[in-house]
Amino acid sequence: MQDESTFTRRKFLETTTSAAGLSLLSSLSLPRSVFAANDDTLKLALIGCGARGSGAADQALKTGNVKLVAMADAFQTRLQSSLVTLKGQQPDKVDVPLEQQFVGLDGFKKAMAFADVVLLTAAPGFRPEHYEEAVRQGKHVFMEKPLATDAPGIRRLLATNEEAKKKNLKVGVGFQRHHKPGYLETIKRIQDGAIGDIQAMRCYWRGTSRAGLAREAGETELQYQIRNWYFFTWLSGDHIVEQHCHNIDVCNWVKGAHPVRASGLGGRQVRTSKEHGQIFDHHFVEFEYADGTRMFSECSQIPGIWHTVSEHVQGSKGRADLFNDRNGFSITGSSPWRYRAAKGDNAYELEHVDLFDAIRNHKPYNEAEFGAYSTMTAIMGRMATYSGELIEWEDAFNSKLQIVPTACTWETSPPAVSNAEGFYPVAVPGKTVAL
Numbered sequence: 001m002q003d004e005s006t007f008t009r010r011k012f013l014e015t016t017t018s019a020a021g022l023s024l025l026s027s028l029s030l031p032r033s034v035f036a037a038n039d040d041t042l043k044l045a046l047i048g049c050g051a052r053g054s055g056a057a058d059q060a061l062k063t064g065n066v067k068l069v070a071m072a073d074a075f076q077t078r079l080q081s082s083l084v085t086l087k088g089q090q091p092d093k094v095d096v097p098l099e100q101q102f103v104g105l106d107g108f109k110k111a112m113a114f115a116d117v118v119l120l121t122a123a124p125g126f127r128p129e130h131y132e133e134a135v136r137q138g139k140h141v142f143m144e145k146p147l148a149t150d151a152p153g154i155r156r157l158l159a160t161n162e163e164a165k166k167k168n169l170k171v172g173v174g175f176q177r178h179h180k181p182g183y184l185e186t187i188k189r190i191q192d193g194a195i196g197d198i199q200a201m202r203c204y205w206r207g208t209s210r211a212g213l214a215r216e217a218g219e220t221e222l223q224y225q226i227r228n229w230y231f232f233t234w235l236s237g238d239h240i241v242e243q244h245c246h247n248i249d250v251c252n253w254v255k256g257a258h259p260v261r262a263s264g265l266g267g268r269q270v271r272t273s274k275e276h277g278q279i280f281d282h283h284f285v286e287f288e289y290a291d292g293t294r295m296f297s298e299c300s301q302i303p304g305i306w307h308t309v310s311e312h313v314q315g316s317k318g319r320a321d322l323f324n325d326r327n328g329f330s331i332t333g334s335s336p337w338r339y340r341a342a343k344g345d346n347a348y349e350l351e352h353v354d355l356f357d358a359i360r361n362h363k364p365y366n367e368a369e370f371g372a373y374s375t376m377t378a379i380m381g382r383m384a385t386y387s388g389e390l391i392e393w394e395d396a397f398n399s400k401l402q403i404v405p406t407a408c409t410w411e412t413s414p415p416a417v418s419n420a421e422g423f424y425p426v427a428v429p430g431k432t433v434a435l
Contacts, residue, residue: 042066042359045115045139047108047130048122049073049082052144056119056174057082059349060142061090063356068093070100070114072107074122074226079103105408112137117359123229124237125149125404128156131368135164140359142352144174146245146375147368149237151399154376161368170363172355173371175249177324179354180347182339186322186329187254194335195315201254201295203247203311209239209301212275215422222414231277232424233382234403234415238279240266240385241378244299248381249374250311250322251287251295258373259287259295259380260393265429266385270302274422285381297381388429399435 044066046057050073057068068086073079079101087094102110108130112118120130120143128148134141141164148154164171177183190198213228229235236242252258264285271281282300289295310327313320318333328340358365380396383389405412418424 040065040360042117042356043069043115045070045072045111045118046082047072047111047118047120048126048144049079050121053119053121054082054085055348056121056142056144056352057086058089060117060119060352060356061086061093062349063352066093066117066356067095069095070102070111071096072102072111074103074105074223076103105410109133109137112139115139117142117356120144123226123235124242125153125229125235126408128153128160128404129407131157132160135160135167135169138167138169140170140355142172142174142355143368143371145249145371146237146241146378147173147372148375148404149234149241149379150401150403151376151379151397152402153404154372154379154397157368158372161366161372164368165366170355170358170365171368172351172365173367174351175246175367175371175374176347176351177246177250178253178367179350180324180341181345182329182341183250183322183324183347185339186320186331187250189331189335189337190254190313190315190320191256194318194331194337195313195320195333196317198255198293198313198315200293200314201251201312202314203244203251203295203297204308205239205244205247205299206305207301207307207309208303209271209281212271212273212277214275220410221417222408222410222412225277225414225416228275228277231275231279232414232416233278233427236279237375237379238283238382239301240280240283240285240297240299240382241375244283244297244381245375245378246324247299247309247311248287248295248297248378249370251297251313252370252374252377254311254313255289255293255295257289258377258393260290261390262287262377262380262384262396263390264297264381264384265388267429268426274418274424278416278424278426280385280427283381283385285384287377287381383434386427386429386432387434388432389434391434395435401433401435 117140118134124146147157212231215224225232262285266280266283268281285297287295311322320331322329331337380391384391403415416424
């Protein structure tokens, strides 16, 4: 198993910039039909048929000669809804007969057998198990972020990734900012010294949230939690891990490293109903890197608040502001510069273009390592906000606190259950054990 101390700044930059350079080339010079001349169809299996999974499948199918041949989901209705949607979007590239549609918690194994490439887009708590099986079967992988919801899951995924490297499997991760030209160019300029020495960073995911789902008649506790997965920590990691990991990943990318400690606080202010399960609606974390640089991280999902999804880097000679929206990217100070998104800068599509290019042309391509360390950074942040303690990276990374069952069946008891009134246990800073 890989120890965290092996993840140096040099290695972080190698794993991020190799994919980044390919993405910039793809976005600037490759047409959408780049693989159309290749007669070999790559067969795709979709594991997890929710909205993000359906979106990822549609984006993957746009890369060229690719066909969706198998699907798996915990629920029949979700699989069928996804299938209808994808057939409408890509009628000539979706051929999933009934015998290649798998419903249940173990269907992913059967669906993978039909494919060359698998899309892992089920609830994040299942990611390490699904990745392990995909690598065991020798499949190329695209997996959505985050890559786990606890430290044992991260270690399991990193161990699996060593096997993926031995098998020369290509692995993409849904940190799509690594494929967006504006991010690529801005971060290159930062690392080339455009704003001087980095002094501090801020990152935000502030906005509203999806609605919680009410329990349906007759469903078991586990069925309900998986259907309402976003609001249970073992399945989503809380929104600091599930969504804010994007912004945290950008800061790690800028620094070429992960933080060494974190402290923070969070809680539930407005999302307090039964349907909101266990997770917080706001987190604030101060991360510290080995050189003393601080990164201030905030994610809030409260209606009516100031809304921004962005990252900001303060240097000794200027400041960089990175907005994943119409505000674009800018540098102010001694080397002013501005970039606005151009047509075709769809990072959700570019990340699949890059992955399939690597598969077809046998290029080195594996994003799992930096994806795992950015996910672990977000998990460490959650440890800090849930407990109120100062958390050291070494303690967080090596934590034995496992919140996800090693293997989950419909008979598995979920890690958290509701009380007689239907409410779930929620972390309390100062009382909750972090590690």
